[in-house]
Amino acid sequence: MRVFHDIESLRQHLAVERRGRRVAFVPTMGALHRGHGACVAIARDVPDALVAASIFVNPAQFAPGEDFQKYPRTLDADMEHLRRWSCEVLFAPAPEVMYPERQRVWVEAGDLSEPLDGRFRPGHFRGVATVVAKLFHIVRPDVAVFGQKDAQQALIIRALVRQLALDIELRLARTVREADGLAVSSRNAYLAAPERLQAAALFAALDAARRALESGERNARRIEAAAIDVLRGAGIERIDYAELRSAHDLSALDAAKGRVILAIAAHVGTTRLIDNMVFDVRDGGVHTDVTLY
Numbered sequence: 625m626r627v628f629h630d631i632e633s634l635r636q637h638l639a640v641e642r643r644g645r646r647v648a649f650v651p652t653m654g655a656l657h658r659g660h661g662a663c664v665a666i667a668r669d670v671p672d673a674l675v676a677a678s679i680f681v682n683p684a685q686f687a688p689g690e691d692f693q694k695y696p697r698t699l700d701a702d703m704e705h706l707r708r709w710s711c712e713v714l715f716a717p718a719p720e721v722m723y724p725e726r727q728r729v730w731v732e733a734g735d736l737s738e739p740l741d742g743r744f745r746p747g748h749f750r751g752v753a754t755v756v757a758k759l760f761h762i763v764r765p766d767v768a769v770f771g772q773k774d775a776q777q778a779l780i781i782r783a784l785v786r787q788l789a790l791d792i793e794l795r796l797a798r799t800v801r802e803a804d805g806l807a808v809s810s811r812n813a814y815l816a817a818p819e820r821l822q823a824a825a826l827f828a829a830l831d832a833a834r835r836a837l838e839s840g841e842r843n844a845r846r847i848e849a850a851a852i853d854v855l856r857g858a859g860i861e862r863i864d865y866a867e868l869r870s871a872h873d874l875s876a877l878d879a880a881k882g883r884v885i886l887a888i889a890a891h892v893g894t895t896r897l898i899d900n901m902v903f904d905v906r907d908g909g910v911h912t913d914v915t916l917y
Contacts, residue, residue: 625707627714631762634715638676638763641713645674649765651756654679655696655810656705662797663769664709670767676713677706678759683719684727685751696810715763722758731757733780739874740776740887741898744864749780756781760790768792772916773799773807775885775900779874782917796915799899801827807899814895823892825858829866830901833886837903837910844868844877847886855890862891871902871916880905885916 628634638647648667652660656679667675679702686692699716706714730750733742737749760768770778778796785792800808805827806820815823829851836850851866869876871883880903887900904911 625703625711625714627703627716629716629718630721631717634713634762637713638674641674645672646670646766647763648673648675648767648769649759649763650675650677650711650769651759652677652679652702653681653695653810654702655698655813656702657800657808657810659771659773659797659800659808661705661709662800663771664706664711666769666795666797667767668710673767674713675711676715676763676765677711678715678717678763680715680717680722680755680759682722682751682755684723684755685748687745687747690745691811696813715759722755727754730754731784734783736776736780736783736874739869739876740865740867741889742776744889749777752777753780753784757784757788760792765792767795769795769797771799772796772902773809773899775871775887775902775916776874778916794917796917798915805831807897809897811895811897815892819893819895822858822860823895823897825855825860826888826890826897826899828858829854829888830886830899833868834901834903834910834912837880837905838912842879842881842905844879847880851886851888855888860890860892864889864891864896866890882906883914 648670650663650667681695731753733749733753804824806824832850832854833847836847847868848866866888868886871885883904885900885902889898902914902916904914
């Protein structure tokens with residue numbers, strides 16, 4: 625695996641290596657786990673793929689008081705993971721490479737950034753959209769792979785690609801889970817042992833919403849309440865949201881119909897965790913745990 629820390633040498637390398645191949649790109653913030661491995665596996669499955677990844681903890685998507693300074697940075701271990709997963713190129717820039725001067729031009733995520741995490745993390749998705757646009761211009765991928773756990777981010781990136789007319793195919797990796805359902809996440813490392821047990825309630829809450837839908841419930845508030853009851857029953861009191869929304873554009877819903885997403889953000893101890901489940905609700909029944917797009 626070739627590792628690059630500056631833009632020009634990466635571009636020169638890709639200009640040679642991409643001939644007759646498709647660049648399949650997996651952007652990450654490092655602290656890699658099996659969820660990232662699933663993304664790299666999808667990239668490897670692209671015909672004639674040149675598999676590239678990036679590791680960059682993006683300061684522009686962290687608000688003051690968030691965990692930018694303590695976010696896990698494990699570059700050596702991450703490189704070993706990527707080698708084992710047969711990644712061929714890694715771009716690992718320093719902040720001054722990605723932001724050599726004060727950023728004056730930003731990519732705004734619009735109304736997709738307003739609900740859910742956007743209410744609690746002002747400026748977060750502007751930082752995400754801007755850094756992803758930069759990475760796309762630097763790497764020029766043919767295919768880019770993201771994880772469905774970050775569903776709002778995935779929808780914003782889809783809009784970015786479509787509305788800026790970028791010639792990039794997007795693919796999604798399903799959420800990878802532990803045996804008790806907890807979505808794998810870099811932030812799980814923050815959880816103490818009792819908190820780790822408590823965190824399983826996020827998936828149990830999603831499962832409660834699934835059961836409500838399968839039993840015929842369509843009222844969005846009652847489906848949300850079923851999830852919230854499970855979280856509070858597990859002792860999780862700080863719940864940012866547990867909301868049923870359109871999986872197309874995150875618009876608010878009164879009733880579940882078509883492709884919908886139940887998204888959760890809750891604090892377990894001092895750690896904020898997110899998760900979601902997507903459902904396809906039709907007259908003939910409910911298809912559960914489907915892909916976002």
